[in-house]
Amino acid sequence: MTRLRVGCVGTGFIAGRHLAALASFPDVDVVAVADAVPDRADAAAARFGARGYHDGVALLESEELDAVWLCVPPFAHGPLEQAAVDRSLPFFVEKPLAHDLATAVGIAESVRARGLPTAVGYHWRHLGVVREAERVLAGSPAQLLLGYWLDATPAAPWWSDRARSGGQVLEQTTHIFDLARVLVGEVDVVHSAEAGARAGAPGRDVPVAATTVLRFSSGAVGSISCTRLLGRRHRVGVQLLADGIAVELGERSLTDHDLRVAGGDGERVVTSGQDPVADEDREFLDVLRGLVPRARVPYAEAVRTHALAWAADRSARDGEPVCMPLGGNDD
Numbered sequence: 001m002t003r004l005r006v007g008c009v010g011t012g013f014i015a016g017r018h019l020a021a022l023a024s025f026p027d028v029d030v031v032a033v034a035d036a037v038p039d040r041a042d043a044a045a046a047r048f049g050a051r052g053y054h055d056g057v058a059l060l061e062s063e064e065l066d067a068v069w070l071c072v073p074p075f076a077h078g079p080l081e082q083a084a085v086d087r088s089l090p091f092f093v094e095k096p097l098a099h100d101l102a103t104a105v106g107i108a109e110s111v112r113a114r115g116l117p118t119a120v121g122y123h124w125r126h127l128g129v130v131r132e133a134e135r136v137l138a139g140s141p142a143q144l145l146l147g148y149w150l151d152a153t154p155a156a157p158w159w160s161d162r163a164r165s166g167g168q169v170l171e172q173t174t175h176i177f178d179l180a181r182v183l184v185g186e187v188d189v190v191h192s193a194e195a196g197a198r199a200g201a202p203g204r205d206v207p208v209a210a211t212t213v214l215r216f217s218s219g220a221v222g223s224i225s226c227t228r229l230l231g232r233r234h235r236v237g238v239q240l241l242a243d244g245i246a247v248e249l250g251e252r253s254l255t256d257h258d259l260r261v262a263g264g265d266g267e268r269v270v271t272s273g274q275d276p277v278a279d280e281d282r283e284f285l286d287v288l289r290g291l292v293p294r295a296r297v298p299y300a301e302a303v304r305t306h307a308l309a310w311a312a313d314r315s316a317r318d319g320e321p322v323c324m325p326l327g328g329n330d331d
């Protein structure tokens with residue numbers, strides 16, 4: 001079997017998870033890594049026996065690869081994806097797609113025009129417990145969704161700067177907006193409010209809390225709330241209420257999820273130790289090998305979730321409801 005040659009741009013927390021998974025597959029060679037912080041690039045290069053670059057675009061212009069993993073913070077998206085598109089290089093990219101909407105919409109169009117295979121790290125979609133929740137709700141659609149991301153403030157220096165991270169709604173809670181689309185369907189209107197945005201010093205201005213009311217095309221309603229005020233992760237997940245059924249999905253860590261289904265005949269709990277990061281990586285490699293027609297979450301699908309989270313954040317900033325899908329002048 002020919003081996004797939006892959007690279008990775010960004011060598012921080014989530015890149016470490018992807019690189020460990022990629023290096024564990026028998027048919028993959030991690031040949032190049034890049035990070036804007038030279039010591040990080042050099043350390044990852046030594047660890048994975050790869051060439052190290054201090055500039056991701058230089059990696060993309062120099063290496064002959066089968067695919068690249070883009071694991072950079074929200075503000076760094078755009079030039080890397082465009083360099084991959086220019087070389088017709090398939091890419092996996094971590095969520096969120098960007099710190100804004102315009103960058104993601106532009107890349108989506110370039111990817112579409114080139115017909116490029118892509119995948120995006122909305123890892124919940126790879127979980128068996130999420131598919132089980134879909135099965136349960138198929139016979140009894142959710143009428144109410146309650147989503148939450150109640151957590152500490154992440155330590156990465158870029159995270160607390162709203163201009164660089166996009167803020168908690170776009171950066172973290174986007175996973176919950178994605179689950180809402182998967183489990184309830186498309187959204188017609190969002191209306192949000194936020195707390196504490198003006199209290200922060202420059203560069204530390206992510207709101208301490210935000211909440212969004214959603215009206216789905218199906219007629220269902222929901223709310224998604226987030227806070228970064230806590231000392232540690234409290235609760236991340238979603239509850240779905242249907243006729244006679246309550247479904248709850250929760251995440252304690254990337255490899256620790258559970259599903260609770262409560263109905264007339266009692267409650268059952270399914271605990272998942274699945275590693276969805278390794279699974280999404282394997283799926284994309286199988287797309288490259290022609291074994292799977294397309295990734296579960298290609299760029300064109302992820303941009304819909306990104307637009308929804310962006311609309312929720314825009315609504316919180318402006319204090320006005322936002323109708324979906326968005327029009328053509330989103331900045």
Ligand SMILES: NC(=O)c1ccc[n+]([C@@H]2O[C@H](COP(=O)([O-])OP(=O)(O)OC[C@H]3O[C@@H](n4cnc5c(N)ncnc54)[C@H](O)[C@@H]3O)[C@@H](O)[C@H]2O)c1
Nearest residue numbers: 010012013014035036037056072074076094095096121156
């Ligand atoms: N799917 C998930 O559940 C999940 C979990 C964690 C992080 N993420 C996402 O992954 C992204 C990165 O998060 P992280 O926790 O790994 O952050 P991190 O800060 O630990 O790592 C990011 C790395 O990218 C490097 N970098 C920044 N700009 C660069 C550029 N232009 N070129 C090359 N390298 C650059 C930084 O120096 C840093 O080493 C974020 O968008 C985050 O939302 C997703």
